[in-house]
Amino acid sequence: MEKTLDLKFTYTEKKDTRSGFGDGFLEVGRKNPNVVGLCADLIGSLKMGAFQKEFPDRFFQVGIAEANMMGIAAGMTIGGKIPYTGTFANFSTGRVYDQIRQSIAYSDKNVKICASHAGLTLGEDGATHQILEDVGMMKMLPHMTVINPCDYNQTKAATIAIADHQGPVYLRFGRPNWPIFTPADQKFEIGKAWKMIDGKDVTIFATGHLVWEAVVAEAMLREEGISAEVINIHTIKPLDTEAVLESLAKTGCAVSAEEHQYNGGLGDSIAQTLSRFHPAPMEFIGVDDSFGESGTPTQLLEKYGLNAANIVKAAKKAIARK
């Protein structure tokens, strides 16, 4: 279907966002000697091996002990280090919520919690590993910045940018190969939404892998004469409320799209902003109070309604409610 569409953004290559993290991590390690790495027995999965090889004295394998990893990371900031912790999103959040809450967020420590294999697109491992609640948990913590980039290039840029941000960051990325449709030389500004496509009938606020689905949905809507604005919300917290409201003032309705539960996700944050400052019809693309299951990423996104076709339906519904 994509081939025949007139897409505003295109790609020639697919790559996993976790590789964007791994390559960005090596680059930021070269730029900033205070950057250190910790990993809980997932160096290969997180693509942290190149950094470990080049900077063995700044990299710590902590074994399958995530709580300890978070504590060690918090302690290392006290000596001026900028620790990047690496494990799956599930074990980066729910498993260690209390450690993050007390030793990192409440203590305002400069730890970068780097979380791979987030969401349904982890695929075949199934629901134990497919966390769909992590954004909610992290965004509820005061002091925490929450970032969910959309492709390899944006993940790499975000990984480098967070080293210069003072304070805890949750950086979420994923496992599957995914279109690389944003520029390699992009400037990553934490907290600044990126309006990728101008439109006037509806705004699609998308984050993570679903930004690509939003780009596809925009082309599908355009074929039907509907003008959709696509905004890439890579930083879920702090939310760029100014960009959200500016777009809504123009389009008058919204769709959120994310690989996460409705509860606690990006849609939740957008809805809060709308209800407080600019009440407007809004539809949600996400997982509706359910766990995931085994399957291929494409099958899972289809089954749970997290693809372009469903964004199109939601956009029409939102427009009809205006």
Add this chain to the structure above:
Amino acid sequence: MEKLSTEQLQNICSQVRRDILRMVHGVNSGHPGASLGCTEFFVALYFHQMAHNNAFQMDGVGEDLFFLSNGHISPVWYSVLARSGYFSTEELATFRKINSRLQGHPATHEKLPGIRIASGSLGQGLSVAIGAALAKKINGDDHTVYVLMGDGEQQEGQIWEAAMAAPHHKVDNLIATIDLNRQQIDGPTEKIMNLLDLKAKWEAFGWQVIETKDGNDMAAVIAGLEKAKSLLGNGKPVLNLLHTEMGYGVDFMVGTHKWHGVAPNDEQLASALGQLEETLGDY
């Protein structure tokens, strides 16, 4: 700076104990039991053992660092920090009250000098201390990191994750102390969740373990800390099993879990203060 004599240190302990009791009485909440039990340890650390800078710097480069894992014994820490010059002793009167920097459990949020991480939810301090010790190694800073844990806290799983990690990463600039008072909120540790042989457990995890048999005797506490320090630098961390009496220094509080988290009433306070000389002047 000339080191204080044992007698001078004991005099400080008497005042710190008065502070602890007056603080918890003043707000009718807090944890006097283990605060009283650990008084000699804190005074020995801050007035004798540690090379520390009370012009507080969060990153602590070029000085020894202390972390309190069992954050509920904040009264003794706050008193010793104030008495050693981190902030004014008058501020002790604000303990646990609204708009105070002296939170019920230690917090960095309020920017209280001397506190480098929040604690209270148990089991996290050893991991933090390992991280700080590793950062010192990366920085080429040869100072020591100290951490105190409770004995009940040994029931937390994260402690044992950290116990495994420190010898693995050769964190030999770290002295961890367990306040072994054998009491926890619900009763004796033996009844609540038996710790059995902590010395054997920590040794099996690769630590050098020393025992301070009388953790309420200043000379013994200092000897233990000096022994611990002498064992640093050989590839292994040090664990100090500090045997103390909960509630030490007040006859009706000593040796029971009942004063773990209960403040004395007016009469009890008067009786307790009658047993402790005011050596440095009450706040």
